[in-house]
Each structure stands twice: as C-alpha cells, then as structure tokens.
Amino acid sequence: MSNKFHQSVLTEYSRSYARRVCADFFSNHTFISGKQILTLTPIGQINLFIVSNLFDKWKSDAEKFRSPYFDFTHPEVEEAMRSFMNVVSQHIAVRREHLEPMLADALRKTLTLIFDPRYFFDDLLRNQPDFTLTSDAAKQIVRYTQINKFVANYLVERMNGKPFMYVNQALNCLDEVLSQRGHELEKYDRYVAILSEKVPIDLNALLRTSPGVANGSPARSFFDTELESDNTGAQSPNVGGAAEASGNQPTDLSSAPLRPTLLTETGQRTFSPAEPPMSQPAVPADSFSDSPGVGVQFSPDESDRYTREPVAAPVAAPVSQASPFASGTLSQSPSFEAPRLSADSDSRSGTGEPTSVAEAFHRAPIESIGKSISLNQKFRFINQLFSGSSTSYAQAIEELDQMENYGQALDLISYRYASQYLWDMSSDEVSELVEILKRRFA
Incomplete structure (x- = not known):
C-alpha cells in the first residue's frame, strides 16, 4: 500500500x-x-x-x-x-x-x-x-x-x-x-x-x-546527494540515470550494496535477491560485479558451506579520459579482476584429487535434482525457501530439472525464486541447493 x-x-x-x-x-x-x-x-x-x-x-x-x-x-x-x-x-x-x-x-x-x-x-x-x-x-x-x-x-x-x-x-x-x-x-x-x-x-x-x-523525479536519499557532491569523475554510461534527471553526479559504485556472485566456466551469474532501494537508481546486475574497489565471492569454510565474504581489491586508478569508466568499457577494466570460483575448486587439494571419498561421492554428477535431495533437506527447503508450500517446492524442483545448463538454473533462482520468496542468499539451504545444481549440470 x-x-x-x-x-x-x-x-x-x-x-x-x-x-x-x-x-x-x-x-x-x-x-x-x-x-x-x-x-x-x-x-x-x-x-x-x-x-x-x-x-x-x-x-x-x-x-x-x-x-x-x-x-x-x-x-x-x-x-x-x-x-x-x-x-x-x-x-x-x-x-x-x-x-x-x-x-x-x-x-x-x-x-x-x-x-x-x-x-x-x-x-x-x-x-x-x-x-x-x-x-x-x-x-x-x-x-x-x-x-x-x-x-x-x-x-x-x-x-x-x-x-x-x-x-x-x-x-x-x-x-x-x-x-x-x-x-x-x-x-x-x-x-x-x-x-x-x-x-x-x-x-x-x-x-x-x-x-x-x-511528482517529478523520484525522491533521493542523503547518501545520493551529500556524498555525490565530492564526486567529480566522468560518468559511466551504465549508471547515474537518476543524475540526468536531477543534475547531480552519479554515486560511486563502491558505495553500492554488495551482491553475491558466482562465476562458472560459461560466464558470470549474479544473484539479485532483493531490488535496490527505491531512493536510488538501480545498478545493472551485469555491470555491478565488475565494479572497482569491491567484490564478493562464496568461499568454503570448514563445514564445506558457502559463505559470503568481502574480497579485497586493488585501489582503482583516478578516473580519466583513458579510464574504462569514461570509455564505457566497465567490464574490461584492467584495474580489477573479479574472483573466480570453479565448479570443483573447493573440493580438491593441491594435487588435483578429491580430499576424501565422502566429498567425491557428494560431488558426483546426478540425473535428478529431486531424487538427490534427502528427506531432511526437502523439509528444510520447503520451510525455509518456499514459505512452507510443498506445491511451490515441487514445481520449482521440476522447473530446475528441466533447465538445459547450470547458468539457466542460476538465472531461474536469481530472477524468480530468490525475489519471490525473499531468500537469504547466504543461508545454508541456498548453498546446499546451489551445490545440488552444480552436480545436476556437471
């Protein structure tokens, strides 16, 4: 309302x-x-x-x-x-x-x-x-x-x-x-x-x-006005749409909210579990993860779960006419390389072999997402990811199983389920589901 x-x-x-x-x-x-x-x-x-x-x-x-x-x-x-x-x-x-x-x-x-x-x-x-x-x-x-x-x-x-x-x-x-x-x-x-x-x-x-x-241009927050007064760099063609309407300089991308990003052999997939605040312009998902100065990756901890961690990045060079921001080639910026996470990098030792028989078993390819989910996982997925609706869960699993590759499955999670059910992308349940998708489309 x-x-x-x-x-x-x-x-x-x-x-x-x-x-x-x-x-x-x-x-x-x-x-x-x-x-x-x-x-x-x-x-x-x-x-x-x-x-x-x-x-x-x-x-x-x-x-x-x-x-x-x-x-x-x-x-x-x-x-x-x-x-x-x-x-x-x-x-x-x-x-x-x-x-x-x-x-x-x-x-x-x-x-x-x-x-x-x-x-x-x-x-x-x-x-x-x-x-x-x-x-x-x-x-x-x-x-x-x-x-x-x-x-x-x-x-x-x-x-x-x-x-x-x-x-x-x-x-x-x-x-x-x-x-x-x-x-x-x-x-x-x-x-x-x-x-x-x-x-x-x-x-x-x-x-x-x-x-x-x-009426008129959307209202803007303190962070969109006061902080932008010191920003005199060139405007990126991918951001700052609100600045055109209001006359202010665009907000530095490093102040934008972090979004978890997974990188695969076929390309980058960015989760968007929630829309940006209404008081500031949206940053396109495909350019966000390449922003200088910030980065996010999922890395395994001792319990073999993905957790969201900030990644240190080199200090970006001052913006100039030769800068990728000025030329519009944001995704090709040489000053920052987004972290990569291969499908099996967290399950192998320095020798390239699985660290244990159990890990090798749990990461083996599967033919069906639904059949690979344990009863305990199923109950947790229904309650934590699908608001207690077993029908929604069954429909989602069926749709995910019909995807042609891992990238399409991640898109379906990012653009539909995560936003529809307000998922916490750092939760255990989401991490486990992503791991199952990896095995399904390995």
Missing part, C-alpha cells in the same frame, strides 16, 4: 466521488453500457481502469464455461466460444450497485498513478502470476494505461520481442526508466482541478508528503 497517502482519506474521497458520479448518471439510466463507461468521467484513465476491470471479469466468466467432460480445444468449439464472448462484450450493461465500487477502485488507482507512479507500477508488476511478466500482459498494461504511459511502453521495449521476462528484471527496468525519465512524469495540477469540479479534493489531508515531492 502506497505510503504517500492517508489511506482513510483516499478511500473516503474515492467513495464520495463515485457516489456523486453514479448519482448523476443513474438518475436517468438503469444500466451503463461500455461506450458510456468510456466517457463516464472527464479523466480517461479512470474510465479505462473500469473497462480493464470488466475485461478481467469477461475472461474469468469465459473460463467458467470450460468443463472436463467436453473438448474445449476443438477448433469449432474455440471459434464458437470466441464468437459468443465477443458478442457478449458488445452488450455491457452494469447496474449502479456494481459500477460504484468499480469506479471508486478505478479512482484510487488513478490517484496512485498520478502521485506515486513508482508504487503503482511496482505493485502491478509484483502481482503478475508466477512472478513473470508475459508479453501479452505487458501489452495489456500499455493498452489500459493513459497517464505516464511512457513507463508501460518502456517495459514492452525492453522485452525486445521476448515472450516474457521475470518480474525481478521488469522491476529493474522500472528503476531505469524512472531514473532516466522521471522529469517526464505528468503533473497533478490539472487532474486535481478536474476532480475538484465534482468533489473538492484537499491535498493537505490526502497526502502524507508534499505534492512537489510526490
């Missing part, structure tokens, strides 16, 4: 506005049609949200026709169903008792989109099924978004024709577009004036923060 509003005031205002609009319309009508909904209020976004709600109900009702006793995949049945539902959609007839709550909800969403666009799109993405944003869903968001539509368009552009992207990736795209183009967010003034013609709106009572802060 957005913290920029006094929720009780927002709820009451939305209900009051809906009552007033419905009272005016239904004084002369019994039903409202689809075309009438599109012109119900002078703010098109409110009307579109109502139509979007009806579209969801239309799809839900279509699914209710399906039965296990009939073949709904037959071409004739599919065509008949499509024709029937299309005809139904042309005869929308909504009574007041059903429209009024939909209108109130549409107004709440519209006000959130106006005053807190970051929260609006963040919440919309996090509620996508299976923590995945499909291309169809992205197009629907564009279709029913009128205010700040460039944000929705940016998500579709970044998908680049792919059938889906994980929500964690979509949230990073959201950070990018708001950091780079936050100055393009629509102003609230004219919408407040239009709403006040029907029901006066008191911004001081509605908002917890100043309206000026609620």
Whole structure:
C-alpha cells in the first residue's frame, strides 16, 4: 500500500466521488453500457481502469464455461466460444450497485498513478502470476494505461520481442526508466482541478508528503546527494540515470550494496535477491560485479558451506579520459579482476584429487535434482525457501530439472525464486541447493 497517502482519506474521497458520479448518471439510466463507461468521467484513465476491470471479469466468466467432460480445444468449439464472448462484450450493461465500487477502485488507482507512479507500477508488476511478466500482459498494461504511459511502453521495449521476462528484471527496468525519465512524469495540477469540479479534493489531508515531492523525479536519499557532491569523475554510461534527471553526479559504485556472485566456466551469474532501494537508481546486475574497489565471492569454510565474504581489491586508478569508466568499457577494466570460483575448486587439494571419498561421492554428477535431495533437506527447503508450500517446492524442483545448463538454473533462482520468496542468499539451504545444481549440470 502506497505510503504517500492517508489511506482513510483516499478511500473516503474515492467513495464520495463515485457516489456523486453514479448519482448523476443513474438518475436517468438503469444500466451503463461500455461506450458510456468510456466517457463516464472527464479523466480517461479512470474510465479505462473500469473497462480493464470488466475485461478481467469477461475472461474469468469465459473460463467458467470450460468443463472436463467436453473438448474445449476443438477448433469449432474455440471459434464458437470466441464468437459468443465477443458478442457478449458488445452488450455491457452494469447496474449502479456494481459500477460504484468499480469506479471508486478505478479512482484510487488513478490517484496512485498520478502521485506515486513508482508504487503503482511496482505493485502491478509484483502481482503478475508466477512472478513473470508475459508479453501479452505487458501489452495489456500499455493498452489500459493513459497517464505516464511512457513507463508501460518502456517495459514492452525492453522485452525486445521476448515472450516474457521475470518480474525481478521488469522491476529493474522500472528503476531505469524512472531514473532516466522521471522529469517526464505528468503533473497533478490539472487532474486535481478536474476532480475538484465534482468533489473538492484537499491535498493537505490526502497526502502524507508534499505534492512537489510526490511528482517529478523520484525522491533521493542523503547518501545520493551529500556524498555525490565530492564526486567529480566522468560518468559511466551504465549508471547515474537518476543524475540526468536531477543534475547531480552519479554515486560511486563502491558505495553500492554488495551482491553475491558466482562465476562458472560459461560466464558470470549474479544473484539479485532483493531490488535496490527505491531512493536510488538501480545498478545493472551485469555491470555491478565488475565494479572497482569491491567484490564478493562464496568461499568454503570448514563445514564445506558457502559463505559470503568481502574480497579485497586493488585501489582503482583516478578516473580519466583513458579510464574504462569514461570509455564505457566497465567490464574490461584492467584495474580489477573479479574472483573466480570453479565448479570443483573447493573440493580438491593441491594435487588435483578429491580430499576424501565422502566429498567425491557428494560431488558426483546426478540425473535428478529431486531424487538427490534427502528427506531432511526437502523439509528444510520447503520451510525455509518456499514459505512452507510443498506445491511451490515441487514445481520449482521440476522447473530446475528441466533447465538445459547450470547458468539457466542460476538465472531461474536469481530472477524468480530468490525475489519471490525473499531468500537469504547466504543461508545454508541456498548453498546446499546451489551445490545440488552444480552436480545436476556437471
């Protein structure tokens, strides 16, 4: 729930506005049609949200026709169903008792989109099924978004024709577009004036923060402003998007939060268990682990578990025109080499042989992830990694087993499960699961 509003005031205002609009319309009508909904209020976004709600109900009702006793995949049945539902959609007839709550909800969403666009799109993405944003869903968001539509368009552009992207990736795209183009967010003034013609709106009572802060570029923290005043280096093309909107210098990458990184023979994989703070621009995962001055690796301790340890790095040379930061070749910087962790470096001695028979057994390749997990591990994985849901656990293991290589499996963990279930990437359970993946794709 957005913290920029006094929720009780927002709820009451939305209900009051809906009552007033419905009272005016239904004084002369019994039903409202689809075309009438599109012109119900002078703010098109409110009307579109109502139509979007009806579209969801239309799809839900279509699914209710399906039965296990009939073949709904037959071409004739599919065509008949499509024709029937299309005809139904042309005869929308909504009574007041059903429209009024939909209108109130549409107004709440519209006000959130106006005053807190970051929260609006963040919440919309996090509620996508299976923590995945499909291309169809992205197009629907564009279709029913009128205010700040460039944000929705940016998500579709970044998908680049792919059938889906994980929500964690979509949230990073959201950070990018708001950091780079936050100055393009629509102003609230004219919408407040239009709403006040029907029901006066008191911004001081509605908002917890100043309206000026609620609109325009995203708010920035002390660490993004005071610390950047001393940074006069050249700006990297991969970071500092927020600086373009605010005019400040970009934050030094060495102050960014650490992310655990695994390096394999096929390339680098970076875990992103949590999104960056909303008050600072996102740092792309593919450039973060190459940042000068900091590094993270997983190294084995005496109990053969991976733990997160800081790695000392050489002091980076002053930024100059010849610097990789100035030329845009951040990942090729000669002043820092990311730590490497091979698939078997922690299980072999200096002679290249396994340190024990037990270790050799536990690191032998396996054909199935599920069959290699002990009963005790299974209970711990379900409780610690999947919020106690055995169904979610079984589905995840099945999907991981279907991956083609170790890199794809790590991507699935990083972009879906870690963010969806808020994993602690330094926990024993995550380390054990990663070790099992290594054996599966060895």
